[in-house]
Amino acid sequence: MSYSGMFRLASLRNPITLFISNELFIDAVSQRNFGLRYYDAFSKQKDVLDNLDVEHESIEKQAKCELTKNERIFVKSMKFALGQLSFDKFSISVSTINEK
Structure with missing residues (x-):
């Protein structure tokens, strides 16, 4: 299975917006969710197959932050x-x- 196929499966199992052709596009919210999941998977050395409990809360908190x-x-x-x-x-x- 190609990498693009794996990304498609990941996007079907977890609501992360991925558009894959010759280029990869991830919208901002999905990129943040991906980052949270990647960190969780890396820090715990386990697969993340479902949404994290902190995703929605973390995204809202960041959206309300003042711009740098x-x-x-x-x-x-x-x-x-x-x-x-x-x-x-x-x-x-x-x-x-x-x-x-």
């Missing part, structure tokens, strides 16, 4: 790159973020 300085700059950079923010406003925003 670098994350806030990234958001402003994306808005600037997409034409949603002028260069002047982008510069002021980044300067303000860096001052904090």
Whole structure:
């Protein structure tokens, strides 16, 4: 069985969104769930075949966290790159973020 076949089986048994062709795509929530499961499996040296009890709670907690300085700059950079923010406003925003 190829690796892509194993990933498909894993995605059917556990609700992690995987799209596999020549590339692998995992959405953000699924990537976090995968990370939690991977850590649990590695730390306990056992297979994780079902959802973890802490998955939902952990994802909600992380979603409510304040963005880091670098994350806030990234958001402003994306808005600037997409034409949603002028260069002047982008510069002021980044300067303000860096001052904090």
